[in-house]
Amino acid sequence: MHLEVSPVFVFLVQAILLIAVPFLLWRLTGIKRVAPMVVVQILFGIALGPSVLGHLAPDLWGRLFAPASLAPLSGLAWLAVVFFAFLTGLHLDVTEFKGKGRAFAAVSLSSMLVPTALGVLAGLWIADAVPGMTGPKASPALFAAGFGICLGVTALPVLGAILREMGLVNHRVGQLALGYAAVNDAALWVLMTGVLAWGHGGGLDGMGWVLALGLLYAGASLLVARPLLERVMRHAAPDGHFGDTAVVATCAALLGSAAVTELIGLHYILGAFIAGLVMPKRVAESILHRLDPFATLVLLPFFFTLTGLKVTIDLGEPAQWTVFLVATLTTLAGKVLGTTLPARLTGESWPDALRLGTLMPCKGLMEVIVLTILLEAGVLSLGCFSAMVLMAVATTALTQPLTLLAGRWADARYGTAAVRG
Numbered sequence: 001m002h003l004e005v006s007p008v009f010v011f012l013v014q015a016i017l018l019i020a021v022p023f024l025l026w027r028l029t030g031i032k033r034v035a036p037m038v039v040v041q042i043l044f045g046i047a048l049g050p051s052v053l054g055h056l057a058p059d060l061w062g063r064l065f066a067p068a069s070l071a072p073l074s075g076l077a078w079l080a081v082v083f084f085a086f087l088t089g090l091h092l093d094v095t096e097f098k099g100k101g102r103a104f105a106a107v108s109l110s111s112m113l114v115p116t117a118l119g120v121l122a123g124l125w126i127a128d129a130v131p132g133m134t135g136p137k138a139s140p141a142l143f144a145a146g147f148g149i150c151l152g153v154t155a156l157p158v159l160g161a162i163l164r165e166m167g168l169v170n171h172r173v174g175q176l177a178l179g180y181a182a183v184n185d186a187a188l189w190v191l192m193t194g195v196l197a198w199g200h201g202g203g204l205d206g207m208g209w210v211l212a213l214g215l216l217y218a219g220a221s222l223l224v225a226r227p228l229l230e231r232v233m234r235h236a237a238p239d240g241h242f243g244d245t246a247v248v249a250t251c252a253a254l255l256g257s258a259a260v261t262e263l264i265g266l267h268y269i270l271g272a273f274i275a276g277l278v279m280p281k282r283v284a285e286s287i288l289h290r291l292d293p294f295a296t297l298v299l300l301p302f303f304f305t306l307t308g309l310k311v312t313i314d315l316g317e318p319a320q321w322t323v324f325l326v327a328t329l330t331t332l333a334g335k336v337l338g339t340t341l342p343a344r345l346t347g348e349s350w351p352d353a354l355r356l357g358t359l360m361p362c363k364g365l366m367e368v369i370v371l372t373i374l375l376e377a378g379v380l381s382l383g384c385f386s387a388m389v390l391m392a393v394a395t396t397a398l399t400q401p402l403t404l405l406a407g408r409w410a411d412a413r414y415g416t417a418a419v420r421g
Contacts, residue, residue, distance in 0.1 A: 010069050017048070017064075018301035035397045036161045038364045041301055042393050045308025052313075065309060077306045080299035081369050082272040084157075086254040087292055088185060088366065089276020090284050091156055103346035104176070108183035110342040111360050115334025116152030116191070122330045123147030126384075130319045133387075137378025142198055146379040149191050150370055150388055151331045154184040155396070158364030162400050173352050177359040180339065185366070189273055192370065193266055199377045200265040213264040218274060221257065226278040229253060233280050242286035250279070250287060267373050300365065307368055310375070311386045323387035328394050335361040351410030358402040367392035 022044040026037045047053060054061040123144030127134050134143040159181045160169065168174035197210035236246040254275040261271030279287065314320055340357030344350060368389060375385045 005063070007069065007072075010064060011072050014064060014069070014073065014305070015302075018044075018305050019298055022301060022304075023297065032165065034400055036158050036165070036364065036400075038155075038158050038161075039393055039397050041304045042307070042365075042368060042389065045301075045304035045306075046311050046313070046389070046393075047308065048305055049308040049311050051311060065305075070306065070309070073302050073306055076299060076302040078268070080295065080301075080303040081269055081372075082254065082258050083291060083295035083299060084303075084365060085258075085269045085272035085369070086276040086279075087288065087295060088157060089273040090279055090287060091160075091182070091276075104179060105183075106346060107176075107339060107342045107356075108180040109187070111154070111180050111335060111339040112152045112184045112187045114338025115331055116148040118330050118334040119148030119151030119327075120144045121148075122151070122326050126323060126326065130322055132319060133323055133381050133384040135375070135378040135380045135384075137199060138380075142195070143379060145195050145198070146374045147327075147384075149188065149195060150367065150374070151327060151334060152184070152191075153188055153363055153367045153370055154181045154335070154360050155362055155364030155366035156181040156185050158366070158396065159359060159362045159399075162359070162362060162403075166400065166403065173355050173359075176343075177356055180356070180360060181362075184360075188366070188370070189270060192373070193270060195379070196266050196270075196373070196377060199379055210265045214261070214266045214270070217260055217264065217271075221274050221278045225253070225257075226280075229278060230280050233283050237283050237286065242283060242290050246283065246286075247290060250291075253279070267377075269369060269373060304368075307372060307389065310382065311389050312382065313386060313390070317383070320383050320387045323384055324390050324394075327388055327391040331363075331391065331395050332361050332398070351406070351413075354406045354410065355403055358406045359399060361395045361402075362399040363392040363396045367396075 022041045023037065025044070026032050026040040031040060048061075048065065050061070054065075121144075123146070124140060126147065127140035127143050134140065138146070156178065160178060163169040163171075163174040163177065166174075169178075193211065193214050197208075197214065200210050232249050233246060236249050237243065254272050257275035258268035258271040261274070262268035336354075336357040338357075339360045340353045343353035343356050348356065371380065371385055371388050371392070374380045375382070380388070
């Protein structure tokens, strides 16, 4: 008896694999003690791609992940990153930056700008020395700018998960690290806006036009959309309870914002982030409670799968491993030095400064989203994209062990009181 496999059946099998397996691996194997779930999800997506499953079981891979079967996943992947960018913007409260002082501003900006600057230099070298890494629409300078931004990323939500696992989320070091990551996220989107405008505009005039439209939209969102959303939420969620009307209004706002930035050439993810940024903070906790688990546990695995299917790992390709090593070492050096030294110079103890430095290389999903944007914009080649996804996995996986190692060193050298205090 021959069973006809329908597209619906294939989709349901895909969904079960993507949603359940990474979570169970993370939860039941003890991996959660050393790495956040996003590491397992990204690695599982790569494992389902052509480099692993496609190589080991090509017939099964062709049945489950043939191009025709991926069409339903694309829309879910778009929704996943839209919601994730929105929730990231929601996590970011710019009012918390007020009163932090010059020391906070200096360290938070240095933790982003130092690795970005080192990444630009590394990108210029790669563009010249490693053929085929630049994207089809990128000049060496544009490639270097995009490469530098990738190295400057710190993922705020994933860092928060790591700090919770380590019991540092309410510690002063943890609070400082989250503040630095929030500034990193804000600076990231400013820099990404410039790079996307550069790549989309095709010249200084075009870049200026796209950038001007983006700034105009951001200003309108802050000055017009934010008060309007405040009024809507007062009616939809007067007591803070996030009911059906509030959910629909929130989704309409974030999807509309994403559509506007996509239309003007600045990518839909930027619009979703802006929507999260201007959403009234008094309902932020309720929104996170309703939307965060669904977006993180159900939608995001589809994005990871499509990302994994784009990743091609060639063990015999030295260029790819060169980019991976350069990116990983430059990220670790730039983030650790760009955070530790300024933190020490502004009054932090060596133990706390070092732990802050080892927390900041955390990349997570934010890095993968930035890489996907730059791949779609033609700034990165597929080979460079693959190497950089591996870099994101490596640096995210190393964040917790490096921080624990820094803590043990500090305990041994300075004593527990010096670290915990």
